[in-house]
Amino acid sequence: MTAIREALEPVAAALVRRARLDADAMIAAAGRDAERTLAEARRAVRHAVEEAGERGAAEGRAQARVARIRAGRRARAVELAARREVLAEMRERAVAAVTALRDDPCYPRLVERLTELARASGGADLTVREHPEGGIVAEGRGRRVDCSLPALAGRAVDALGAEAARLWAP
Amino acid sequence: MTVWAPVEYTGVAELRGPLVLVRGVRGVGWDEYATIELESGERRHGLVLETDRDLAVVQVFEGTAGLRAEGTRVTFAGGPLRVPVGAGWLGRVCDGRGRPLDGGPPVLGAADAAVNGFPLNPTRREPPSEPVLTGISAVDALTTLVRGQKLAVFSSGGLPHLELAAQIAAQADTGGTAFAVVFAAIGLTHADAASVRDTLEERLAAGESALLLNLADDPVIERVLTPRLALTVAEYLAFELERHVLVVLADMTSYCEALREVSSARGEIPARRAYPGYLYSDLASLYERCGRVTGLAGSVTVLPVLTMPAGDITHPVPDLTGYITEGQILLSRDVPVYPHVDPLSSLSRMMRAGAGPGRTRPEHLDLAAQILAALARARQAAELAELVGESALGAVDRRYLAMAEAFTNVLLAQRRDEARSLDETFERAWRVVSVLPRRELSMLSPAALDAGYRERT
Incomplete structure (x- = not known):
């Protein structure tokens, strides 16, 4: 038995050496694999963090943009509403100023002139009556011409066009 | 009276x-x-x-x-509708016939003009020239929009044509010259209209844009007026105030449907698919209002957007539009990424007048032609690959397939809030063609290749 063991010793030693070499190689390969896996994991984490950062930044930018848009829209709505109010006030003042013409000494002549105007426009057969707020309304079959002072004032403001924008021009 | x-x-x-x-x-x-x-x-x-x-x-x-x-x-009123015109429209949001929706006073103007307008006098018309840069790579590089041109966007239901139109309206410019956008939203849902308004908000705040919103629940007769009103406003901005104006009309199919309804109410004899027989001349009376005029600095460029019912390009609306407009940008479901522009079906007939030396880049036209030729070859290679498998293709064909993929991912794909400068578009276009071997790029001059080609190692 001893003789056989001694005879096989070099083989056993060679096998052990080979096994150790294989084991070393496997350990080294496993180490390299682990390093590679680790590096890949680190890269993936770095990438994920960067991506999350970018996504977060993009979302932040988008939200900031939405907030900016809303704030801008509110500010402009306030400005536009103010313009509308100024225009409405001018219209009111114009109506007040024109209806005040009732007390003017020339008012009867104005009524006469408006009557002529209404009949020229709607026909000579129209019946003319005075409007409670001044001016006249001419009516006939299927036709009506409104030359009351408030209506005339409204038309005058409408005819101003861009001139009215001078109310809020800098 | x-x-x-x-x-x-x-x-x-x-x-x-x-x-x-x-x-x-x-x-x-x-x-x-x-x-x-x-x-x-x-x-x-x-x-x-x-x-x-x-x-x-x-x-x-x-x-x-x-x-x-x-x-x-x-x-x-004694005549057809007239509206005030002038810079007062800029920054305003109005409905389809010009009444304010933004809480402001009525739009006031130094003059007024008939909404129906007139096509440009052909003897005073100048051919389109110089580009309008949209900030969309697929459009700027391959189907350049030219000042004074009418270029339609053909789309189908479910595709983001409205987002694309709004994005173009929000970011287009003419490189430093006075520019304005008039956006006519025709027959839109409230949600779509709100999204268009959000996209255009910054441009509205800057006083560079006017927005007309005709909603789906607004009367059809108003829908017929909306594009005319937009063009009337644009004409004054362009030819009196000397601005380059881009008019975006979306969606013109809704306009045509409104026209059909009004025509039917008038008891007119219906023609193809019950649209009125004069649909062609009616569309022409809108589209032909764009252009440039001799001796005047401004221009009106029209970008009508229309959806093809059931994706049918032979439907009367896209069919008749295609006869009038100078090219089309076709959106397709086959293109997987936004903005879904199908490059091989899109064409800007005026591109030669708006791109190239002194306008965009000296190599622009050659580069665009090269990309389109390569995409056509890649399509053939892809068809072959379906039969024999990609691994059986030759090395060059595989490079063409890689180039087509690079085109989709690098040049075409774009975020909905991303405005690309011309420099960036060209840098990306060169990256795309650089996927191919240099010897394949026969449409580009050696000087252009020396400057732009970067072969991948």
């Missing part, structure tokens, strides 16, 4: 649907603008659809709900 003493007609004979039949009228013409005053003092507006002796049929924009034959007064 005078401005100071307009005649109000009180002889309302009949109310039917949105129509008012007025009796006893004198001198009222077809398509005349009318104001309807209710007993309550409320004012509505309408258009004359038909006249016969002393009868006039008025279609009321706001509908006839609450109207009574007695006590309703109708005043005729």
